[in-house]
Amino acid sequence: MAEFSAVTQRHILEKNDFLTADFLGSYLGKTLLRNGIAEETIRTITYFFVEANYNYYLRVPKRWTKASTERVLVDEFPRHVAFSVEEAHYIAPTLINYVIYLDTIGYIRNGAALKNAIEEATPELIENAGNPALYGPGKKFALAAIQAGIDLTDKKAILEYMQKYNEQFQQDFENDPENYDDFGDTSDLDQQVAGMADDDFLFNNFDNEDTMAVADSAPQNKLIDFKEAQKNIKKRRRLLKKRGKKKR
Structure with a gap:
């Protein structure tokens, strides 16, 4: 094999x-x-x-x-x-x-x-x-960062946002752990996020209005x-x- x-x-x-x-x-x-x-x-x-x-x-x-x-x-x-x-x-x-x-x-x-x-x-x-x-932890983070207006080519901004994201995730998990059955799947999130600015396939920051405009065509x-x-x-x-x- x-x-x-x-x-x-x-x-x-x-x-x-x-x-x-x-x-x-x-x-x-x-x-x-x-x-x-x-x-x-x-x-x-x-x-x-x-x-x-x-x-x-x-x-x-x-x-x-x-x-x-x-x-x-x-x-x-x-x-x-x-x-x-x-x-x-x-x-x-x-x-x-x-x-x-x-x-x-x-x-x-x-x-x-x-x-x-x-x-x-x-x-x-x-x-x-x-x-x-069906989204993986890295993708969930990327989409959340985009929604928050983070520049995905800025490693410093990504790492700062990751800290806030992890804190919020931990807080939400502690408040209602039943909603986070896949919590174990996020164990590699820090490693994924560390290289995010270099991962072209993961971080493509699209302007939503422009995307919507061309989607129909x-x-x-x-x-x-x-x-x-x-x-x-x-x-x-x-x-x-x-x-x-x-x-x-």
């Missing part, structure tokens, strides 16, 4: 950064941008998808399965990523276009199967994204034709190769 490797994790995440940059310049990536999904949101979604597949299911991209993909969408995204329900609608169209892109360039070979898995998991993903009972699994996507990406890559040769 495969074992977790920090070296492998670093390699696939660095590779994903490179591939996402290329994806954003492709027809598939630009389609998402034109539909109102911010570049940083796209980067967050692809990063967490790669990371969660490996961290929780030991699946590197070339070994992604329908099962691991569905579990990442319905379990890990709702539990860990501080997206609103509206923002959660961006996950499926982003990942569908991304796996099509990866299949087209030959990085994975089961893009069509993963596309189907994402589509099938989307209703449960959206449902779970709106269920606070976000693609709801209305995707371009698979073969058309392949043709456009191959055409773009040929042009990039020609430009590279001219520069030489």
